[in-house]
Amino acid sequence: MTNNLGTFDVAIVGGGPGGSTLAALLRKQGRSVCIVERDSFPRFRIGESLLPFSMDTFRETGVLEKIRQAGFLVKNGARFVVDETLEEECFWFKNGLDTEHPFAFQVQRAPFDKLLLDHAVELGAKLFQPLAATGFRNEGDYAVLETAQGEISAQVVCDVSGRWTFMSSRQKQRKIHPSHRKVTVFGHFRNVVRDEEDESNIIIARFGDTRMGWFWLIPFADGTTSVGVVADGEYFRQKGQSPEQFFKESIEVSRSFKPRMEKAELIGELRSEADFSYTSERHVADRLIKVGDAGAFIDPVFSSGVFLSVKAAEMAAGVIRQAFASGDFSEKSFAAYEEKVRQGTKVFWAFIDAFYNKDFLKQMVTSRRRQLLQRSITSLLAGDIYNDRNMLIAYLTGKEGAYADKELQALMG
Numbered sequence: 001m002t003n004n005l006g007t008f009d010v011a012i013v014g015g016g017p018g019g020s021t022l023a024a025l026l027r028k029q030g031r032s033v034c035i036v037e038r039d040s041f042p043r044f045r046i047g048e049s050l051l052p053f054s055m056d057t058f059r060e061t062g063v064l065e066k067i068r069q070a071g072f073l074v075k076n077g078a079r080f081v082v083d084e085t086l087e088e089e090c091f092w093f094k095n096g097l098d099t100e101h102p103f104a105f106q107v108q109r110a111p112f113d114k115l116l117l118d119h120a121v122e123l124g125a126k127l128f129q130p131l132a133a134t135g136f137r138n139e140g141d142y143a144v145l146e147t148a149q150g151e152i153s154a155q156v157v158c159d160v161s162g163r164w165t166f167m168s169s170r171q172k173q174r175k176i177h178p179s180h181r182k183v184t185v186f187g188h189f190r191n192v193v194r195d196e197e198d199e200s201n202i203i204i205a206r207f208g209d210t211r212m213g214w215f216w217l218i219p220f221a222d223g224t225t226s227v228g229v230v231a232d233g234e235y236f237r238q239k240g241q242s243p244e245q246f247f248k249e250s251i252e253v254s255r256s257f258k259p260r261m262e263k264a265e266l267i268g269e270l271r272s273e274a275d276f277s278y279t280s281e282r283h284v285a286d287r288l289i290k291v292g293d294a295g296a297f298i299d300p301v302f303s304s305g306v307f308l309s310v311k312a313a314e315m316a317a318g319v320i321r322q323a324f325a326s327g328d329f330s331e332k333s334f335a336a337y338e339e340k341v342r343q344g345t346k347v348f349w350a351f352i353d354a355f356y357n358k359d360f361l362k363q364m365v366t367s368r369r370r371q372l373l374q375r376s377i378t379s380l381l382a383g384d385i386y387n388d389r390n391m392l393i394a395y396l397t398g399k400e401g402a403y404a405d406k407e408l409q410a411l412m413g
């Protein structure tokens, strides 16, 4: 006989930032919620630089003050560098179109994810950990989440399983982005030379046409620093190097990162990942909603992952509230959620495509002379992606009529 683990309003797969945030928001609505998380926490996870616009969501769940008190490094800006020419510009969040979002945090994900998960439990979410979800069934008037130890019944199941894409993989809906097949190698280091103007800044340096890639430098409060390289997958394969050799050589030939890494000491091991940009044919189905990386993941150059995941959690909590009010848990009733998620992803993808095109990076690093452009870029970097007043979004997404707009032409120079 199958073991019955309980009945909840909502069952969530995954206790990363998206899952914990969704659970906290649903608990605030008074819903009974469970989280099924396969790993024991704390555990390593990449994705360490947060965006200012996720602070609103953390304030809403009540966890922002706990993040602050935990002593994570406050992040004030993002510096972008053209590796070949060393042209650079720093975007300070306080100078965005919206001046209400001046900071975010740089976080080691092991303690950060645990803090968020503990907060959801404190609000009353039931946690099954470590426990792997193994299947999903829609039984018509309720859903069943199958796990390694038994079944959970719920009105709706939310897949927040991250890049493991619990449901999209089973549904064969996961599609790797064909023109963004990248490889990344990264690690944590001691003795990295940080941003000279404000040591809390993230630094992103873009390099070479054929290699199509970039470095990141993300500082932490304990003095250690996350450094990674992202490059074109095809280029990496042609080199035939190990991830360690590739990382070492990439740093060696970099004008901007070599001096920063001269005395760096690796802590633990270098890690690598490949083909991390993908989407799903659908983000919803009857009694099922995919949230965050479980639905799609975009190139991480603008540190958008955690932000998009917690924003999607906020939007999912909104449609779930409506579903409980109407009693309608159909795919159709979740359609507006999917559209809004796709809209946000589209804005970032347009920005990412522009970044890999050297001309726009040039516009970025010379934007100091064009205040409106600089403020518009800063807002996008902060995560203000649903802002209709940001003409840059209209330009990047090719919104009809945008090119004819005088204000926009002035913006782009």
Ligand SMILES: Cc1cc2nc3c(=O)[nH]c(=O)nc-3n(C[C@H](O)[C@H](O)[C@H](O)COP(=O)(O)OP(=O)(O)OC[C@H]3O[C@@H](n4cnc5c(N)ncnc54)[C@H](O)[C@@H]3O)c2cc1C
Binding pocket: 013, 014, 015, 016, 017, 018, 019, 036, 037, 038, 039, 045, 046, 047, 048, 049, 050, 051, 131, 132, 133, 134, 160, 161, 162, 163, 164, 166, 184, 228, 273, 276, 291, 292, 293, 294, 300, 303, 304, 305, 306, 307, 309
């Ligand atoms: C190279 C790189 C750099 C990045 N840099 C940044 C950055 O600077 N800033 C940023 O915001 N983002 C960054 N990201 C993205 C970030 O890692 C993710 O977007 C973020 O972790 C998504 O959160 P999530 O809650 O959706 O998923 P996750 O954090 O992946 O959490 C999913 C959870 O689900 C659990 N799970 C999976 N399958 C099951 C199952 N079957 N049963 C139970 N549990 C399951 C996993 O154990 C995991 O804990 C980066 C990503 C990459 C690849």
